Amino acid sequence: MKTTEIIHHIPQSQQRQYLLVPFEMPAATERVEIAYAYPHNQNVPLEAQIGQFTQKERVNRIDLGLIAPDGSQVGASGSSREVIFVSTTEATSGYHPNPLNPGTWQVMIGAYVVATEGVDVTIRLTFTPKTRRWLKGDLHTHTLASDGILTLEHLARHAREHGLDFIAVTDHNQPVLRASFPKVEGLTIIPGMEWTHYQGHANFFGIEKPYEGSFFSNTADEATNKFRQARENGALISINHPLESSFGFHFDLDVIPWDLIEVWNGPMRPRNIETIAWWDQMLKTGKRQVAVCGSDYHQDTVFQRLANPTMNVLSWSASEGDILEAVRAGHSYFTYSPTDLQVTLDVEGKTYGDSVRWRKGLEACLHAFGLEAGDQVKLIDQDGERTLFSAPSQGTWQAAQPVSKPGYIRLEIWRTFYPGLPMLPALVTNPIWFEK
Ligand SMILES: [Zn+2]
Numbered sequence: 001m002k003t004t005e006i007i008h009h010i011p012q013s014q015q016r017q018y019l020l021v022p023f024e025m026p027a028a029t030e031r032v033e034i035a036y037a038y039p040h041n042q043n044v045p046l047e048a049q050i051g052q053f054t055q056k057e058r059v060n061r062i063d064l065g066l067i068a069p070d071g072s073q074v075g076a077s078g079s080s081r082e083v084i085f086v087s088t089t090e091a092t093s094g095y096h097p098n099p100l101n102p103g104t105w106q107v108m109i110g111a112y113v114v115a116t117e118g119v120d121v122t123i124r125l126t127f128t129p130k131t132r133r134w135l136k137g138d139l140h141t142h143t144l145a146s147d148g149i150l151t152l153e154h155l156a157r158h159a160r161e162h163g164l165d166f167i168a169v170t171d172h173n174q175p176v177l178r179a180s181f182p183k184v185e186g187l188t189i190i191p192g193m194e195w196t197h198y199q200g201h202a203n204f205f206g207i208e209k210p211y212e213g214s215f216f217s218n219t220a221d222e223a224t225n226k227f228r229q230a231r232e233n234g235a236l237i238s239i240n241h242p243l244e245s246s247f248g249f250h251f252d253l254d255v256i257p258w259d260l261i262e263v264w265n266g267p268m269r270p271r272n273i274e275t276i277a278w279w280d281q282m283l284k285t286g287k288r289q290v291a292v293c294g295s296d297y298h299q300d301t302v303f304q305r306l307a308n309p310t311m312n313v314l315s316w317s318a319s320e321g322d323i324l325e326a327v328r329a330g331h332s333y334f335t336y337s338p339t340d341l342q343v344t345l346d347v348e349g350k351t352y353g354d355s356v357r358w359r360k361g362l363e364a365c366l367h368a369f370g371l372e373a374g375d376q377v378k379l380i381d382q383d384g385e386r387t388l389f390s391a392p393s394q395g396t397w398q399a400a401q402p403v404s405k406p407g408y409i410r411l412e413i414w415r416t417f418y419p420g421l422p423m424l425p426a427l428v429t430n431p432i433w434f435e436k
């Protein structure tokens, strides 16, 4: 935490003016707290019928506000609050959560009432830096706005009760406005849309209006144009359930702009295993393709549940921007539920989605948590797949694994979910890359 104090003198001649006090927002700030103090009253001794009376007289009244570098009002609180905060996801009432971009911000002080001798206003700024943390979420959900059965508010509460930190709302061909989002403490809602076409489905994340006009298109060129517009408008684009038999993706992936592949859609089943293998082939040819997962939640059924699978992302904050940046970079792994099952990978401070220069003697440090008896930890690289470890019982496992050559490494944990049935992936990570 970093604290700065500014003392700003206001002469009485500036009474009734709005004054701006600039300050620099440090890079990578998650939260700023602004406290201000000044002498409010002056004691005036007065003659009384008996003895002496001291009158408390309001001599200064100063208002507070905050202005972002682009000149927009982040908030204003009159003289009613002595401390306010703004973070990337939350803020004091009267202020908006805001990305705390580095640059020159301004505290607005309104000199409503100023004493004859002027007033010193002490402004104390406390900056909390961002710290990286793992967040759990679901990038593929439907509500009543398409063919889900929950309102967005109900879905958001359901997500929080399941321990999720974020959801993307991705109704079929229905964009959604951030202003319509319910407030659920601890949950970040990401605007999205599942572009849904007879020839394929794709999620557009982080955007309210992906393209002009309507979703439909009867030619590949028109479809490509929708994707281009969405990309230009800032959408992160995921190709959904690409190999699904009735809803597979049939547009040309070499022509259409896209960023991510949804390799794990809904409950783990043979189609997802095929899709993971298809993605892995891309990795083997050196294509640095980032994968995502999503439950495609519509309602709770025997098979379908919210956050089955769960997207685990290593994010700098719980803001929409930081979560989507972590998704884009592949700083993520997928689990069958918001479980404790986790495997961290550390190669000289780098992890999933990162790139490291390869050298002889390089080691990958693995640390698996939440293992159940029989769980198998598998390592997949450009040469194939091998089981590194089978858990003898519940527990955690730690190991250093040599990185024998340039290429990539990714991890999977397989589990027997039902006795007698084949093992299935319970966890799948994005790759880390090793450059020549
Ligand atoms: Zn779909």
Ligand SMILES: [Zn+2]
Residues within 6 Å of the ligand: 140, 142, 194, 296
């Ligand atoms: Zn869907």
